[in-house]
Amino acid sequence: MRLDYDFKGQAGFVLAERELYLDLPENYEFRFRISAISPNQNLEFKLMDEQGDSVWWRNQVNYTFPSNWSIVRLRKRDIRFAWGPAGGGDLKRAGTLQIGIAAYTGGKGTVWIDDLEFRELPPVHPYSGRPTVAYSGGVKGDSAKPVPFKPTVVWRQAEGGAFSRTLDFGHNREYGGFVLDWEPGMPPADAKVEVSADGEEWETIHKADRPGGKRWFVAMPDTESRFLRLTFTPGPNGVGVSRFEIKDLSFSESPNAFMKSVALASPVGYYPRAFLGRNTAWTVVGFNGDWRESLIDIDGRVELDKQRPSIESFLLVDGKFRNWSNVRSTPALKEAVTPSVAWNAGVQLTIEPFVQSGPAERLYLRYKIKNTTSGRRKGRLFLAVRPYQVNPPWQFLNVQGGVAPIRSLIWDGKVLSVDGRERIQPITLPHAFGAMTFDEGALIARLANNDVPTATSITDPSGWASGAFVFDFDLEPGEEYPVTMAVLREGDEGKDIPLTEALVGSIQAKEHAGRVSEVSVPGFEGPPGRETPDRHHAFQRRLHSHQSRRAGDSTGISQLRSQLDARRSPDLCVASASGALPGSSRVHQVVFGIRAS
Structure with a gap:
């Protein structure tokens, strides 16, 4: 079967579907061969019950399609419950099978699928041998x-x-x-x-x-x-x-599963709380209608961009190492538009990111350390660039949260390049920067011992590279130490980077005033007996819209199904199919749709 698609620069998906009505044994696998001329997209394999209401799937996010024929092998353990009234458990009888391509990179491509097979496998038993x-x-x-x-x-x-x-x-x-x-x-x-x-x-x-x-x-x-x-x-x-x-297999069944295994075997606070299964909360850093979105969570981690690595704060104050697990963290929303997080950790650390409007939508990160005690405080602020999104790993529908690979970090003394995509430029010059591969050990364990790696440029094929900026402080009571960084994302030439804290402050004040006016509701009166919406409620509505997009909320939209007619829908994603889904005499159905992004 051949699938040609064109997402027209938008989000979308295309599915090939066939009926199965197949009783599934205790253990099994599906196999098919695949070849493509296509940018990275999400490759979805779905099984539905006979009613078509509950779905089990394997969603390979950001899948790299092979240019030569390769075998895709999906065993029972690879296919997980996704959604529907069944609520979970194993699928006993499959009514329908779908193979789908959902936009990740976007664009257009061609995918060939052949030799779809179903095999019953022996039951899985734990290894009981003696090696x-x-x-x-x-x-x-x-x-x-x-x-x-x-x-x-x-x-x-x-x-x-x-x-x-x-x-x-x-x-x-x-x-x-x-x-x-x-x-x-x-x-x-x-x-x-x-x-x-x-x-x-x-x-x-x-x-x-x-x-x-x-x-x-x-x-x-x-x-x-x-x-x-x-x-x-x-x-x-x-x-x-x-x-x-x-x-066993669960140790590394996915990149997120592997990182969870590592986090559970490490001291609490060395890895984001979500990898320990702990709940977290986050909000969007940006403005209404922006096309780039970063997140900040309650621990002060900030994404460089959507589904990209994050910058995480750590403190060493008078010899004591501080992370999210041993500080009191307080999130805030200044005038319902500017999010921030404050740590009480021997000193007060405030983390306040904002986005500058314009074609590049530049991200700024502002940190302020204040000595709120009656004695002198000396220490270090570590800003670690780590291969984890703020979006937690349990987010999986359309947008997979959790890990965000870093394969290279290059620091030239002024700018840090992250995979050649983002460039982090400290406006406050750091006292040091160090990076290390995952195999070299845990970066945070090194920082906890005040041991900064000496390498300034590294390559890590595993995608688990990390690095940290170091800022030293020595503060008298009431004294403050500000740290500011600019994140230049793809398309940002960085020709107008402000060189002082004062200039960044003026940019932030201007952006903040614009956001306040954006979410205010002047002159609006609600119906009798109803509370008049205030600025906070307006922001909450805007925030819900942002979070729905980040979570990949496709309720209603993903239910759109139609026989493909590119002539009637030239501005939507388009696709065509020829041949048949392997194992079937024809393409049972090809559907398309638009999925929120």
Whole structure:
């Protein structure tokens, strides 16, 4: 089947649908081949019950379509309940199958789908085997003879060349990665992770330069193998491993699931609260009708742009490390238009972002540290650029919240480039900046020990890079220290960046006054007995509109279904299909629609 689509620069979707009426066994998989000439979009696979009311799906957000034929394999565990009166649980009988393309990048493209298959699989059982481990390398006394594996095993090599440890599970098993603890001061210079089905042919899954920190988390999503081999090159102090634990598939079933696994195994406050399953709240930084949207949450994290990384605050005050988990945080909304968050953390930290109107919609971040105590306060403000949205991971309909990959950070002493997209320009020059890859360890753990990474430019293929600006302060009672940053987003040439706090302040005052007039309701009188709407209520209506767009609220809109007729709807997204959905004699239905963005 061939699908041609053109979203006309707007949000939209196109679906190919066929009837199934298929009883689903305890375990199963769907497979199909796919090839495309298409920018990244969302690839949706949906199963509906016989009534067509409840939906189970796999939504691959920002999917990179292969230019050559590739196999998409979707097992039962990959297909989750999405919405409908069923409320959850497993789908027992599928009435309809849909394969859809929803706009992420937009634009137009062509997608080919072929060889749709359904297979019953054996029931899934937890691994109950007893793995063994074989040692090989230059360590005296090492032997390739397998010995029983224990998670608390100690592997240590003081010197010499590369050496390996090979686990044999006894038969093919599925797993999602592993967690490894380094002995203090003994991480390797580099490491390599390989898998094999027969012990002869090996596939490299992951390579790491300078893995470090206390704990090494390695995601291996959807891995199935009999053998797992780790190869290390000793560092200056050799290599030491004190614990090694294989993780099940849920450990890395999605990028958000992996980051949740990491957060739950780390000190509270080192990762955003949403990855611990804790509720959060956020609001939009911007103005009515803006086409770019950032969010700020109750902890003061601010997105660089929609679905992009965020900047998160941390404080080191008189030797005590402060994060969202050990401060009193107070969100506010100045005159119903300008959001801010204040921390009480030995000093008072106020975080107040705003957007400058204009073609580029430039984002400014204003921080103010004030000594509200009767004594002198000395410390550091860390502004960390991290691969997480403010939008939490449980937001998934159209707009997937949670992680936002960072693959490169380049700091030239004046501007920080984030993946070549956003440029962060501190108007208040930092005292230091440092960045690190995910394999090198947890950035926040380093900052908590007042240890700033020395690298200023890094590349991290995993997408988990992070970095931090450092601002030192030494304040007498009542004294303040302001920090201001400009975020230049795509399309912003940055030729008119204000060079002083005062200039930024005047821009903010002007923008604030414009927002106040925008949401005020002068001269409006409500019906008798009804409260006259005030500025706050007007803002709440505007805010609800923003949040609906960010959450991908397509209620009503996504119910639009029509036989495609591009001639009657030239301004909407358009699509056409030829051939048939694999496994069917014809295309049962092709539908299109507009989805809120």
